[in-house]
Amino acid sequence: MFYVSSINKSYGKNKVLTDISLTVEPGQCIALLGINGSGKSTLLGILAGSIKPDSGSFGFDTPASTALLPQDNPLLPELSALDNIRLWNPGSKRSVLNEHNMSICRSLGVDTFLDKRVSKLSGGMKKRLSLAITMMSDPDLLLLDEPLASLDLLCKNGILRYLQSYTACGGSVIIATHETSALDICDQIYTLKGGHIRLALDKKTDPDGFASDTYLKLLY
Numbered sequence: 001m002f003y004v005s006s007i008n009k010s011y012g013k014n015k016v017l018t019d020i021s022l023t024v025e026p027g028q029c030i031a032l033l034g035i036n037g038s039g040k041s042t043l044l045g046i047l048a049g050s051i052k053p054d055s056g057s058f059g060f061d062t063p064a065s066t067a068l069l070p071q072d073n074p075l076l077p078e079l080s081a082l083d084n085i086r087l088w089n090p091g092s093k094r095s096v097l098n099e100h101n102m103s104i105c106r107s108l109g110v111d112t113f114l115d116k117r118v119s120k121l122s123g124g125m126k127k128r129l130s131l132a133i134t135m136m137s138d139p140d141l142l143l144l145d146e147p148l149a150s151l152d153l154l155c156k157n158g159i160l161r162y163l164q165s166y167t168a169c170g171g172s173v174i175i176a177t178h179e180t181s182a183l184d185i186c187d188q189i190y191t192l193k194g195g196h197i198r199l200a201l202d203k204k205t206d207p208d209g210f211a212s213d214t215y216l217k218l219l220y
């Protein structure tokens with residue numbers, strides 16, 4: 001289990017996160033919903049270890065690992081997709097295309113453009129490549145910051161199906177999103193408002209609450 005306990009974060013006088021607590025079980029997918037500037041990226045950055053909270057704690061109850069897929073793809077545009085994979089995977093040139101990594105590439109359709117330069121890839125291809133690289137570290141908890149932004153329906157669907165197969169194998173996901181289609185695969189929806197977090201929907205106790213025409217109400 002991954003726990004977050006009483007996290008607080010301010011930028012100067014701007015109190016962004018107040019007393020944030022939640023838990024994520026293995027195999028669970030949790031959505032973070034909130035308007036622009038509500039603190040979703042800040043919270044994910046804290047959980048990924050790249051932003052220091054003012055107070056509070058987080059971690060796993062057993063040894064486990066986390067990986068963050070940031071909003072902007074962490075790719076070098078002048079390199080090929082394969083060279084970007086090599087860059088993020090320390091090891092020999094031969095071992096980077098091992099069966100484990102290739103199976104991730106195949107699942108996300110990245111194997112079809114490994115030799116292409118990143119600057120020539122579409123937004124959806126870049127996102128799938130970034131996700132593939134993130135998955136190669138075999139994380140137990142995947143932190144996703146707006147992974148579906150500006151992707152076409154087919155690409156969104158492919159990524160969502162991939163995430164479903166990941167959680168079906170016991171992986172956990174926290175996904176910050178404005179996309180209602182992403183909420184369909186989530187077990188719980190938390191909202192961030194005025195710095196505070198609230199469990200707004202839980203599929204176990206309110207399966208009927210998961211309907212795209214009701215999601216907007218959660219933000220008010």
Ligand SMILES: Nc1ncnc2c1ncn2[C@@H]1O[C@H](COP(=O)(O)OP(=O)(O)OP(=O)(O)O)[C@@H](O)[C@H]1O
Nearest residue numbers: 011014016034035036037038039040041042043176
């Ligand atoms: N490095 C920083 N220095 C100062 N203020 C920051 C910094 N990063 C974020 N903020 C502020 O913290 C607040 C939360 O920003 P954050 O990016 O976490 O929101 P968000 O919910 O992810 O927004 P969006 O949906 O637009 O991506 C905003 O008011 C933002 O201006």
